[in-house]
Amino acid sequence: MRPDILFPLFAALNSLKGVGPRIAALLEKAAGPHVIDLLWHLPREIVDRxxxxxxxxxxxxxxxxxxxxxxxxxxxxxxxxxxxxxxxxxxxxxxxxxxxxxxxxxxxxxxxxxxxxxxxxxxxxxxxxxxxxxxxxxxxxxxxxxPDIEPVYPLTQGVTPKVLGKALTAALARVPELPEWLDTAHLARTKWPAWHEALHAAHGPRGPSDLSPLSPIRQRLAYDELLANQLALTVVRRKAKRQGGQSVEGDGSLRRQVRDALPFALTGSQESALAEIFADMASPNRMLRLLQGDVGSGKTVVALMAMLNAVECGGQAALMAPTEILARQHYETIAPLVAKIGLKCVILTGRDKGAARRDSLAALAEGRAPIAIGTHALFQDDVAFRDLKLAIIDEQHRFGVHQRLSLGSKGHRADVLVMTATPIPRTLTMTAYGDLDSSRLTDKPPGRQPIKTVVIADSRLHEVVDGIGRKLKEGAKVYWVCPLVEESETSDLADAEGRYADLCRSFGEAKVALVHGRMKGKEKDAAMARFIDGPADILVATTVIEVGVNVPAATVMVIEHAERFGLAQLHQLRGRVGRGDAASTCILVRAEQLSETARERLRTMAETEDGFLIAEKDLELRGAGEILGTKQSGLPEFRLADIALHGELMRIAHDDARLVLERDPDLTGDRGRKLRYLLYLFERDAAIANLKSG
Missing domain, CATH: 2.40.50.140 (Nucleic acid-binding proteins)
Known part of the structure; x- marks a missing residue:
């Protein structure tokens, strides 16, 4: 239960003096439903009177x-x-x-x-x-x-500064003196104020320097939020580990057969990632591991080897992807390889219905199919496994933390491996995946050519079309990515349908295919098949091709209005080419007028192919929320911390949380009891529920 001393902070806003139901509803839009939300709503500038x-x-x-x-x-x-x-x-x-x-x-x-x-x-x-x-x-x-100095807050329509100011004064009057939960030596070193003092000072800045995220006041509050986040994740992780798993250690027979059938040797980082995964699976604890691999670094092969390890022990493995295109891509890579060694692999997506679906479900329930690949459809109640030992979730940032665990719960404490081709900066890895161990694939498979990236203004689009004509004569295949599906009255962005029509006029309808998110599954598949197998050599698409499309013959990627895309997304799209052994080119077509941030993004793309370096730059330019698409990423939305600016604080909080819980796993010691207040303040009650009561 939340301690009584914190109850006034979690009261509704209309419990504050002078805040009626109408104002409370407006303040809730700006900050949130409780008094504490108003306290986290910090000023962004000041007026000096x-x-x-x-x-x-x-x-x-x-x-x-x-x-x-x-x-x-x-x-x-x-x-x-x-x-x-x-x-x-x-x-x-x-x-x-x-x-x-x-x-x-x-x-x-x-x-x-x-x-x-x-x-x-x-x-x-x-x-x-x-x-x-x-x-x-x-x-x-x-x-x-x-006031000599007056703070200025982000407002919502209908709320005046005076009304917000009165509500905040009433909210600050409720802030209790709480015991200090930070380490004494750390406080002395940083010269940070106490929490109570920092909160009052944040709402009563004495000058512009107090508004800086790097001021002692703001750093103190940011660190508290980051520490609450890291403690909660570490508690969840320790609980999952404590539940125990099962030791999964195959004899290597199936893996040897597949290795022998592969036309290439595994890279050094694939080998080391597999060593970490196999060690986790062999231990009696449940595996919770993140596998990060840049575009084209060979995650699918690593996933397959991990799956075969489970199958060698008589178990089953499932791989879940966020889109049907990606699920089918995995299926087309994995099914033929495992068929050669006599294993059945089934696919389950929202589109699979009727007799085919019933057969797949029966094969999984009876254990005849040791490997399943699918979309969210794998979560459904009627999907049962005879003995699921390993759950793999691809493009993890498209799923929340709960979904990550719910696929694993289809088996008895099944091991969980999550994969992403979106390179994530280390600070974000700690934030979104702090409950997971982490492996990175840092090198490309042998034979992969570097991709030449060029940036050109859209006034030179005719040159791009001419260049594509020459490339088609050499037998190349081309992706052409547009930001919109169809022409919009409110936007001058390139639209896929309009560009498709233009390119059909230039090269003939047979040569061009179109794919976008509004098309039905069968239409998409037919268009993709025309591009992969012919006769089409140009695929006009929206960002549906961002992940999971593997066409080694494609060597040219054109991205229109490249300035409108985030760095990570541009990097993902570029990774659709350069997958064979031929030299590849990525052409970023930009608007005439660019903001400084857009210019910096495109410059970064032209200068490097290193996904992890690009991810760090993306974090710097865009901030954390946008990189993973906070809404569906399971990434907490921080109110006081900014990962792009407080990365070092995140690292310290990460270490602090681990150390605290190693010494005091149930937070019942002196500092542990104080840290429980912190977890309650930041509504990490679930973490406290996971601790033994005390």
Whole structure:
């Protein structure tokens, strides 16, 4: 149970003084449903109201705080015209302007002949100094109510800074003094404030430096969030490990047969990844491992060898992919290899129905099919295995953490291997996959050629088309990727259907195929078959071909509006070529006008093929949330931490969490009990439920 001292922080927003149901609903849009969410909603800039000049000294465009004598009110007869109030000091005069101003209210706020302190932005209108809708208006005896430094928050429509400010003041009044959960030596080294003090200081910045993510205040709060994340993941991981698994150690007979049939030798990093995987499978603990491999680094072969290890022990293995195209790609690679050694492999996708599906389900339930490949369809209740020993999940970032474990639960504590061809920076690996051990495939299979990448402006598109004509005569196959499916009135981006029509006019309909996400499965398959086996040599596509399409004869990749894609996505698309032994080219077609970030992305693509280097650059340019597509990645959305800026803090939190739980696995020691407050604060209650009570 959450400790009583934290209850006020998890109360609904309308429990705060002055926050009714309407305002609470609006604040919830901006921050979240609870008081604690409002506290995590930090200011992004400040307004400095310390400049207190005379009217003559006041400069247009500046925020100023003035002491004024209020003069004549010019109330318009038509409410649509501005309400103007003349004001002065000994050095000059100005106009206070209110649009749709209420006469009665303004006469009370700014009575003629009174003195008032007024703060806001000064502007010039027809050469006359004016201030529209001042932020603060107070009598002289309440001058202290105007803050010298005022924080500015991200707002949602319908919430004024004043309303948010009052709600935050009420929320901060509820923040309790909690016992310090950080290591004393670490606090002394970093000179960070206590949590309570840091939270108050974050909402009461004294200058621009306090807003920096690297200020001691913000680093302290970011570290708390990262530590809660790492503790929770480590607790879940330890629980999964503690559950125990089964020792899976085959005799190597099937693996030897497949190795002998392969036309190539495995790379050094494939061998070392397999050694780690086999060691995990042989141990009595359950394997939870992430296999990261750059595009074309040979993950499928590693997956197959791991599956065969399970089959050698009389068990079954399943491989799940996020899309039907990718599942069928795996099936077409694996099924022929295992058929040669007498093993049955079945495929299950949403499209497989009727007798074929019933046969596949029966073969899995009876153990006649030791290997299954499929999409989410493998999760379905009617899919049963006789003895699932290994679950492999490909393109893991498309699935959440729960899905990762639910396929594994189809077997008795089955080992779990997750794979991704999206190289992930180390800090993100800790964040999204901190509950997994990690292996990396860093070298390409022998014979793979480097890919030449060129960036050209879209005004030279005709040159690209001419160049493709020459390549087709040499027997090449070409991918042409567009950002949209069809022409849009609101966008000038290239559309796949329009480009398909253009290329058909240039090269003939027989030579061009089209694939996009809105097509039915059978249509997609037919278009892909025309491209792979002929007669089509150009495949116009949206990003549905980003993962899992393997056509070794394809040596040219054209990406239109390349500036609209993220670095990781560009890298994935480029990886569709260079899969055979012929030299390949990737042409990035860009708009004439580019932002600096887009220019930097395209420059990185032209300079390197190293996916891990590209991933680090992507993190730097775009931040963590977008890289993995936070919504479906299982990656937590951080409120206080920024992985791109707080990578070093993440590494420290990662080590800190492991060390704490090694010494105090149930968090019942002195620091452990204090860290439980941290887990509750960041709503990691599930982790606490996983600990033994104490």
């Amino acid at each position: 310390r400049e207190r000049p005379t009217i003559a000294q006041a400069l247009p465009g500046k925020i100023v705080t003035l002491t004024l004598t209020i003069g004549r009110h010019d109330a318009p007869s038509d409410r649509r015209r501005p309400y103007r109030i003349q004001a002065s000091d000994p050095t000059g005069s100005l106009t206070l302007t209110f649009f749709r101003g209420d006469k009665k209210y303004l006469e009370q706020l700014l009575p003629e002949g009174s003195q008032r302190i007024v703060s806001g932005r000064l502007d010039l209108y027809n050469g006359i100094k004016q201030m529209s809708h001042p932020d603060h208006v107070h009598p002289l005896d309440k001058a202290s109510e105007i």
